[in-house]
Amino acid sequence: MSDLKVVLHVSEADRWHAALGNLANLTALDDQPAVRVVVNGSAVYVLQGQHDWLGHMAKAAAKGVTFQVCQNSLKAHDIEPGTLPEWATTVPNGVLALAEAQQGGFAYIKP
Template sequence: MSAVLLFHVDDAGRWPNLLANVRNAQTAAPERSLRVIANGQAPMSLWAKGHWRREIEERISAGVRVDFCENSLLNLGLDPDDRPLGSQLVAAGVVAIADAQEAGALYIKP
């Protein structure tokens, strides 16, 4: 089995690049597991419920795991219950990234 591709986004303006990378990975290797971890300022863009949020929800529906850092949400004043449908929470994004890498995930920073 191929290693999980772990996409890390921490900048609110990086969603277009991340989404393009995820789409390309899904097309090129549909059997590969993909995971996104968002922390820092990145969640702000998806709480606006615009185009990027709709697309991330489509990626989730297509099997991509998307995790949001609870610490970042608290620091940004964002309601964790208002996260994109199907996404998950992790206590600390940096710990989740380290744990995923330790388990063999391949880190990608679009």
């Protein structure tokens, strides 16, 4: 695995298409970087229900991508953390998670 670390920030539901394209490209690399996705804002809505985008996210998670979901955004959008897919973890604050990732050497990408 590459020494490169990438954090994708998805904060709007309509940006998932671009984020999923980025994830597909990153996870297809022979020397795949460490990839983290921080989800907040209206983007949390996409983690509900059943649809093909969740399948793409699950495949990325199976390849080592971590998904961190902001608890503040879940609360603001009346979403129970227990309804998230099993591969998604919650963090108390998405913005703080982004800052910590950057402090830890992750390159910030906003699809």
